[in-house]
Structure formats: C-alpha cells, structure tokens
Amino acid sequence: MNSTATSAPALEAIPKVKLDLLPMLLLPALALLAIPLTGSFSTWVTLTFAGLAMGMIIFIIASGLTLVFGLMDVLNFGHGVFITVGAFLAVTMLGLMPAWTESEHLWRNLAALVPALLVAMVVAGLVGLVFERVIIRPVYGQPLKQILITMGGMIVGEELIKVIWGPQAVPLPLPAAFRGSLLMGDAAVEKYRIIAVVLGLAVFAVLYWVLSRTKIGLLIRAGVHDREMVESLGYRIRRLFVGVFVAGSALAGLGGVMWGLYQQSVTPQIGGQVNVLLFIVIIIGGMGSIGGCFVGALLVGLVANYAGFMAPKVALFSNILLMVLVLLWRPQGLFPVGKR
Amino acid sequence: MLHRLLSGDLPRSRVLAVLLILIVAGLFLVPFIFPGAKALDVAAKICIFIVLVASFDLLLGYTGIVSFAHTMFFGIGAYGVAIALTRLGPTWTAVAAGAGLALLVSLALSLVIGLFSLRVKAMFYAMITLAVATAFQTLASQLSDFTGGEDGLSIRVPELLTSAFPEVPRLFLGVALNGKIISYYLLAATTVVLFLVMLRIVNSPFGRVLQAIRENEFRAEALGYKTVIYRTASNVLSALFATLAGVLLALWLHYNGPDTSLSFEIMIDLLLMVVIGGMGTMYGSVVGATIFLLAQNYLQDLMKVASRGLSGVPVLRDLVHPDRWLLWLGVLFILSVYRFPAGIVGKLRMKAVVKP
Numbered sequence: 001m002n003s004t005a006t007s008a009p010a011l012e013a014i015p016k017v018k019l020d021l022l023p024m025l026l027l028p029a030l031a032l033l034a035i036p037l038t039g040s041f042s043t044w045v046t047l048t049f050a051g052l053a054m055g056m057i058i059f060i061i062a063s064g065l066t067l068v069f070g071l072m073d074v075l076n077f078g079h080g081v082f083i084t085v086g087a088f089l090a091v092t093m094l095g096l097m098p099a100w101t102e103s104e105h106l107w108r109n110l111a112a113l114v115p116a117l118l119v120a121m122v123v124a125g126l127v128g129l130v131f132e133r134v135i136i137r138p139v140y141g142q143p144l145k146q147i148l149i150t151m152g153g154m155i156v157g158e159e160l161i162k163v164i165w166g167p168q169a170v171p172l173p174l175p176a177a178f179r180g181s182l183l184m185g186d187a188a189v190e191k192y193r194i195i196a197v198v199l200g201l202a203v204f205a206v207l208y209w210v211l212s213r214t215k216i217g218l219l220i221r222a223g224v225h226d227r228e229m230v231e232s233l234g235y236r237i238r239r240l241f242v243g244v245f246v247a248g249s250a251l252a253g254l255g256g257v258m259w260g261l262y263q264q265s266v267t268p269q270i271g272g273q274v275n276v277l278l279f280i281v282i283i284i285g286g287m288g289s290i291g292g293c294f295v296g297a298l299l300v301g302l303v304a305n306y307a308g309f310m311a312p313k314v315a316l317f318s319n320i321l322l323m324v325l326v327l328l329w330r331p332q333g334l335f336p337v338g339k340r
Numbered sequence: 341m342l343h344r345l346l347s348g349d350l351p352r353s354r355v356l357a358v359l360l361i362l363i364v365a366g367l368f369l370v371p372f373i374f375p376g377a378k379a380l381d382v383a384a385k386i387c388i389f390i391v392l393v394a395s396f397d398l399l400l401g402y403t404g405i406v407s408f409a410h411t412m413f414f415g416i417g418a419y420g421v422a423i424a425l426t427r428l429g430p431t432w433t434a435v436a437a438g439a440g441l442a443l444l445v446s447l448a449l450s451l452v453i454g455l456f457s458l459r460v461k462a463m464f465y466a467m468i469t470l471a472v473a474t475a476f477q478t479l480a481s482q483l484s485d486f487t488g489g490e491d492g493l494s495i496r497v498p499e500l501l502t503s504a505f506p507e508v509p510r511l512f513l514g515v516a517l518n519g520k521i522i523s524y525y526l527l528a529a530t531t532v533v534l535f536l537v538m539l540r541i542v543n544s545p546f547g548r549v550l551q552a553i554r555e556n557e558f559r560a561e562a563l564g565y566k567t568v569i570y571r572t573a574s575n576v577l578s579a580l581f582a583t584l585a586g587v588l589l590a591l592w593l594h595y596n597g598p599d600t601s602l603s604f605e606i607m608i609d610l611l612l613m614v615v616i617g618g619m620g621t622m623y624g625s626v627v628g629a630t631i632f633l634l635a636q637n638y639l640q641d642l643m644k645v646a647s648r649g650l651s652g653v654p655v656l657r658d659l660v661h662p663d664r665w666l667l668w669l670g671v672l673f674i675l676s677v678y679r680f681p682a683g684i685v686g687k688l689r690m691k692a693v694v695k696p
Contacts, residue, residue: 075463138678143462145677147406148615152674155608159667163658272604276474279467316478320471 023295023334030299034306045187047305053193055301056200057262059294061255062278063207064248070224070288070337072241073143074136077150079278080271081157082249085127086120086256087266088165091172093119101175109175117257124253125246131157132245154272161268169267172260196258203251204294211290220244224288224337280319284326286333295334299326345536347543351623353692356685360623363630367528371515382637384524386630387531388588393613393625394538395581401619402542403574404554406462408607409469412476413450413579415602417442417586422493422596423486430496439587443580450579454572477602492597501526501591527588534584539622541577550574551620609636612669615676618683627684632669639665 031048038044065079093116094101100112135153139145174192181188211217223230223237231237259274260266281300285292303322307315314321326334343350351357366373370383396410420442421435428434453472480487487493499505505519515521541547552560553567561567590596599605609632617628640662650657659667680687 069463073463075467077466135674144400144404144406145681147463147466148611149674149677151608151611152670152677155612155670156667156674159664159670163655163661163664163667167663276471280471283464283467313482316482317475320475323471 020335023292023330026334027295027298027302030302030306034302037310038306042185042187043309045184046189047309048302049189049193049197051302051305052298053190053196053200053262053301054304055298056196056203057255057258058274058277058281058301059200059297060203060258061252061274062281062293062297063203063290064244064251065278066282066285066288066293067220067224067244067290068241068248069282071220071227071237071244072140074140074146074241074245075143075150076131076136077147077275078131078135078153078157079248079252080273080275081131081154081161082124082128082252083256083259083271083274084158084161084266084268086124086253087172087260087270088161088170089120089123089253090116090257090260091165091170091266094172094175101173104176106177109177113175117254120253120257121250124256125250127157128246128249128252129242131249132242136245158268158272165268167268169265171265173264174261178261192261196262199258203254207290216240216243277319280323282333284323284333286330286335286337288337289333289335292333292335292337296326347536347540349539349543349622351689353685353688355692356623356627356688359688360626363626371521371524372513375515378637380520380524382633384527384592386633387527388585388592389610389613389629389633390626391531391534391588392582392585393610393617393629394535394622395578395585396610397614397617397619397622397625398538398542398550398581399574399578400614401621401624402547402554403550403571404462405571405575406466407469407575407578408466408604409453409473409476410578410582410610411602411604411607412473413446413582414586414589414606415476415480415596415598416446416449417583417588418590418596418601419480419487419493419586420445420583421587421590422488422495425495425497425590426493430498432498435498435587435591439584442583442587446579446583447576450576451572454575455568473602473604473607477598477604480602481598488597490598492595492600494595495590497523497591497594523592527592530584530588534581535622535626538581542622546570546573554620612673614683615673616669616683618685618687620682621685621689624683624685631684635665635669639668 034047035041035044038047061079061083065076069075094112097112100108103109131153135149136146139149178192178195181190182194183189209217211221219230219235219237219240223235223240227237256271260270263270277300281296282293283296284299285294285296299322300319303318304315307318330336351360367383367387370379374380374383392410392414396407399405399407399410417439421438424434424438424441428437453469481490483489484491496502499519501519501523503518503520505522509516509518511517542550549560549565549570552563552565553570557567560570586601589601593600613628613632614625615628616631617626618624643660643662643665646660647657647662650660658664676683682689
C-alpha cells in the first residue's frame, strides 16, 4: 500500500513509501521461466490461464481473511464455512433455475448466475455477522482461545451445513454458455477460467479502489498498520472490523461459488480443504497485505498448475515449497505490513 | 505411596476422584464386565487416546502452544512400527527397532519445527504446523511402496499379541485369556506408566516453568528462563509421547493407514478431547478421551432412538440424526472454551474449592 502524495509544501518532508516492485516481478518471471519448461507454447497458455483462474478465486476467498487478521489479529480458522455456504447456495440457486442455466443464451445464464452470486454473498455475509458476534467477539485478544473457538465454529458450521444440505457431494454444473473452451491460436482456454480471471481482477480493482481512495479504506489501512493509533484518534475500530469481517465473509461466499463451479461439485468439506491453501497464501503475501494476498494467490495458482503438469508428485508439495522459499527470502512475507 | 505415584497432583475433588476410579476400574475390568469385541476395542482406543491427549495437553494446556501437527507424530509412531514389522517380520526386535526409529524421527522433526517456528506468534505456529502436517499426510499416502499408500499396512504382530495365542487359552472367570486379552492388558499397563510419567513431568520444576510461560511468557523470560528452549523441549516431549501412542495404536489394530493415525479428523477429535476434558490438567485427558470415545461409539445409538422419536419434526429430526453426533460435541467444545476453559476437571475442582 502506498501513501498518496500530498502537494502541501509543509508535508513534503514526509518520505513517500517506495513501491515494492520486486515481488510483483516474481509473477512474470515465473511465467516466463515456465515457457521452456512446459515444452509447447499452447500448453503454456492453457496452464497459465488455469493458474491465473485458480489464483484469482483463491484471492477472492483469502482477501477477507488477511484484512481481518491485519485489523484485529484475528485469524479465523472457520473461514472455510463461508466458502462452503456460498458453494451450497449456488447449488440451490442454480438448481431453482434449470431452464436458464441450461439455456444456450449467455444472458440467460448470467441472469441465473448473477443472482446466485449475490445471494451467496449476502447470506455468507450474514453468516459472517453471526459468526463474528457469537464466536469471535467474546475472545478478542486471546489468541489461544481464538484458534480453538474458530476451529470449533468450523466444526459446528460444517455439521450444520450437513444438516441442511446433506453430507454427500453434490454436482454443480456450469451454466451452458460457460462450458467448453475458446481456441486462442492452438491453445485451448476454458471459458470459465477467463470469467474467473475477469471477476478476480474486478474484485481486486474494487478492493484496491476502496482501500486506496476512500475514507474507509484509509482507516482500514491505518488500522492494519497501527490499530491503537487509529483508536486514539477517536475512530471505533471494532465497528470497522465488523464491517471488514462481514465483507470478507461475503467475498468468501462469492469465492465459494466460483470455487464450486471450478470443481463442478460441492462437498461439506470444500471449505476446510482450502483452509491450508488460504493460510499459505496469506503467509506468503504478508499477513494483512491485500496486494501481497493478490500476488501470493496468483503465485500459488500458477505454481500449482505448472508443477501439476511437469511433475504431478511434486505438485502436492509445491505450495509448501513455495512458502518455504518465499519465507527464506522475506521472513515476513512478500509485503510486510506494519509492526508485524 | 499414592501421593508419590501421582506426583502430588491429586484429583482435589471428590467427584473427580470417584470418576477417575470408575474409569480406571472400568478399563481394567472391561473384558470381564462387557464381553464382546466392540467393548474391548473401545476400551483399547480410550487407553491409546489417553496417552495421546495427555501428550497434546502437555503442549496445549501446560505450555499454551497450539500445534496442528500432533497427529503427524502419532502417525510417525504407528508407521514406524508398521513398516518395521512388515520389513523385519513379526518379532519383538522389529517392534523395538520401529519404535526406536520412529522416536528418533519425531525427535528430529519436532526439534526442527520447534526451533524454526516457536519464536513466532501462536497463530503462525498453528498455521505452519497445519501446513506441515498436511504435507506429511500427502507424503505418507504418496510413498506407497513404503507406507502402503491410501490402503495402509496390515501387519503381523509378535505371536504373544495375536488372538491365536496360545492355542488352548486358559479360562479365567469365563474369559479366554488369549493374545487379545494379553495385548489389551499390556496396553493398559503401558498407558498407566506413560500417564504417570507425564504427570511427573508436568509437576516437576520443569513443568512449573512451562506453566509460567503459558501464563506470561515475557515474565518467565525476565525471570531468567530461556523460554525458547523450554517451549522446544515441551514440543519435543509431547511429540515423543505422541509417537509412543502411535506405536500402541499400530500394535493394537494390527494395521495402520493415513485415516487411522494421520488424518485431520483425528486432530480435531484431539482438540475436542483436550478442551472438553480440561486444558492444563492431566486428568482432563482421561476424562476427555473417555467421554469423547464413548460418545463417538455409543452416542449414535442414543441419537438413533431420539431421531426415531422425533421423526415427525423436520428440523429437529435432522439435528439429532445419528451422523450429527459431532455437531453436539462441537457445541460442547465451544461452550467449554467460553464457560469453563479448564474443562470438566477444572469445573469439578473449582466446585470442590467453593464448598469444602
């Protein structure tokens, strides 16, 4: 995050934070490095898009987690619940409109998908509100209890989801117009992946705009950097935190829909399974940094796909390896935040 | 005598003392009061988990470190013995070799993880151990030549522990004293010894320092204790005891696979047992493991009855569905963390203090 420049002469002495380009260069460097390794250019294009799509979805899910941690030192082990809720709501919503999802017209598919996304976001946000109130609020500032209680929230949430939607895996087919792939030269790119990339970029753009151009964003960034200072200036950081928590849950719900469609099937464990991936992403990015979360998620997505193609056995550990390498380079993550 | 055996850490509550005596007596008399394979199996699981939960409590309850890699060490122990018995044949030497190697591996791993990451905040440690444990589980299921992959390893144990030994078992109070019974009693005896050793550890001056670190790390450091060393030592000790619990598991089940010893579900079960029983009280592990495993194995039967009774009520029916037993334990877990963080044991002890 950069501080915006001010033109007032008196303030010119304040040093401007330099844009840290190095971690961002990692992404193109990694992609370029992969061209000779994957063999053919068309395979590379396919893999890169797959990696970017996966990374974007993970970013959408993880963005809330990292901000919540940055603001209040709350690490939510139950974040997966919101993902699962979103994914199952998509199953329900899209299941209500079979005629529209099976229609070949793009606009009809969109008319089915957009409400599903919105409902998933709203409900996941509400679940987040309850979760914050019931599970997290009583144990602020007690890290040990927090880890335990959010884990407990995860267990209970998962079981309640099983009560509502049943314990078995449910198929979540893509709307008709999003199936299949586009040919770019001789490289095949799945349509859905393009949509995921576009949506991910849009979410990143909105988040970036909110965080860097609005008053609320300014407060959030300041709170991440130094909570007590913001509080002493008279802002109620708790209220801000609740807002961020709810927004983060809503984004996790949105990401859950995307992830479910990406996997094309939903299980009650879908959220718990990505938990480890999310933690790796926010550790790589630097806890609390939204830009770091973005770069970290894309790195994880790309590495997972390249490695999955070149050495499937290694791919299972690629995330951990990536995390170790990044932490050896920058022990605080790619973009260290604040006093941490 | 008893005072020495329990390292001066008596139950300090009459209800708790009675409960513990009931559990221990129950465990030792199971083959005679509850005939049948299932009861014996549940009792053996309770013994194994008492060791495992107590070792986790050493880390979580006494030192205040949350680790999600505890099942990894449990798995190392189980795999160590399973692999050694597969390679070297069913001999006691193989058991010793497997257990010894497993202990060495656990020692090295816990030392490395501890030294590298115990300097950081609790949250990071929790996340890093979660990642390491996941990687280890994947590794175990991938090295299928070695570990049997997802199928696991079925092993042949030394003859003394097999139910075919001896060919004509002696009858005692109507129970055939075969290898199964012998191995159960060996297991129970080992559990008692390991538990008492852990009780000794937490009540030693070393254990007091661990508790001091849990209460206020900064102050402990200021008093001159090198907290990193103590935390690492606690990490290593708890890993070693978990490894021994894994050895017991493999020897009892004659089998080990990723789902029986490494899976994340077991990690969650462990958390539930420690918290419900009582963090920071060794007796909590006995109570927690017993309650949890009884619930796991018998609560479902109870819920089946309730579910049938409520079959007319739509939502309630699903809530008491036998498969949802974990839901209720999860709720109990959350309530425990809020309302009585020292668990059942802590609650009982507090009551004993309030009205003497």
